[in-house]
Amino acid sequence: MSPSTIPAAERSLAQMAPAGAGSRIPSLQRAPLERRALRSGILTGGAWAAAILASVPLVSVLYMLIVRGGARLHWDLFLELPPAGFEMGGGFGNAIVGTLVMVGLGALISVPVGILSSVFLAELGPHSTLASAVRFSAKTLTGLPSILAGVFAYASVVLVTGTYSAPAGALALAVLMVPTVVLTAEEAMKMVPRITKDAAYGMGCTRSQVIWKIVLPTSLPGILTGVMLALARAAGETAPLLFTALFSSYWLVEHGVMRLMQPTASLAVLIYNFSGMPFENQIELAWAASLVLVMIVLFVSIVSRLLGRRRV
């Protein structure tokens, strides 16, 4: 609507209506300083200000990570062990290994279970009572505070085996990963066109054959997106590892033998431990570890985004 047309329309309307007899046609032209327009303009300005203000923390976090973490970034960080109290130097190689091992073990537990149950939810009994109960419990698990996953793993693994260990941490992470895998995989499988499946049934396939040869391959990008999201989230989790995997200043693999049943370091717990220390060296390492952790999480998230984009 260009402003010049409105008064013309208004004039013609005013001419059509006989003067006097309730012909109060409000002005359709909007002056910029009219009360309503002014209010709208101010609110728009406020929305801009709020959106920019909400972006400030992200900019600040990224800036600090690059400046303080980047200053310390060096290859040695990936090869050396965490320093004790007054030691200088050091790195967090064992923490990276620990994070990868525990996230990997967590995925090994959660991905098969998650995909199997989403096969049931999407294909075998989508409208059954069991399915709605499973959906409900998956959604409830999504909201489970991560520390309670740690409490659960502490009760079921640490108290039973009598030691803090990588599998205990991995179980806690698996509990947090499962609901994401289940819910995203179900969504992905529901996207598979009905006619494709019907064509396979028409050729005499069993339901499992349809699932293995049609549903799973077609929905694979979507499933992987969910798995990647779960991995990214798990890699950054700290609370569930605090008292399941604890921390360690030694390598998980020594003399070529991986000993899982011992306290295990992780990047997240290292950041937490070092952030409270009164030593400048440890705090620098905490920033560097944060930078590495954020880069790992962002890398996995971006991969998941790229996979998601290829979806049919």
Added chain:
Amino acid sequence: MSSLEHAGVPGTVAGAPSAWDFFADRAFRALAKAGAVLILLLLAFILWQIGRKAWPGMRDYGFGFLTSTTWDVGRGHFGILPAIWGTLYSSFLALVIGGFFGVVMAIFLTQDFLPPRLSVVFRTTVELLAAIPSVVYGLWGIFIVVPAIRPAADWLYAHLGWIPLFGSTLSGPGLLPASLVLAIMILPTVAAVSQDALRQVPYRVKEAAYGMGTTRWEAILGVMLPTAATGIFGALVLGFGRALGETMALAMLIGNSNQLTLSLFSPANTLAALLALNFPEAGPREVAVLMYAALVLLGITLVVNIAGGAIMAVAGRTIKK
């Protein structure tokens, strides 16, 4: 049989599934069903496991555990009222701040304020905020947020110290920095779920409002928000649930001090932070009471999250009508 040649098996004719096919089908279906049942059992097992370990604590300390304010391992006095209060108070503050910015962000991203290019920038910002691990936010809070708000906090204490909200100095960690960081962490949740709610409002509703000559904000405040209200309320409840269970940022920023306080600047405690800080060194007796505290946290978050889910379900149904 040209269709079969297309399928890459020239010359063969499809037969009925063999006995092995039938067996594999049965086995796989049973396996998938078992996987589904496992998810169900997992939730039940978590509830049972935490409840079972909390039982000795519940037996010994009973209901008084929830109303007592001391936590003294040496003398065996345990109470979590300050932690419950701190959990609710910090989450409420975070919800007020993060909820406001989250909803404004959702309006900003869905109501055609931005050209597509710029819209991608802000969308990515919100997604990145969600991707940063909470321990990194904690570290950032210690070294950036606390020093940044200290001058303002000192000024408020010096000039308005008679208001209980500003009734103490900010000595370092405290409720306000913890709640601010918590607000940043729930903003993406609130923004994402509110955006979905706003997008579900049919386009013709907005067109009808504009057609009646409303300004953009009259349409937003008078039509869009009321129509999406249930969904946005659900988003806030889910954000609150997220804040209640958040651990690391709080354990690093709230100061871990067992006191009942209204002051924004005083240190406090939350249930999740209590668990995080005490579990690693707990003896068997303390483990029992910590399990009890975990059960309380589990109860609170379950109620809030299930309520949030139910509100979202209602919101989805009402808009589709």
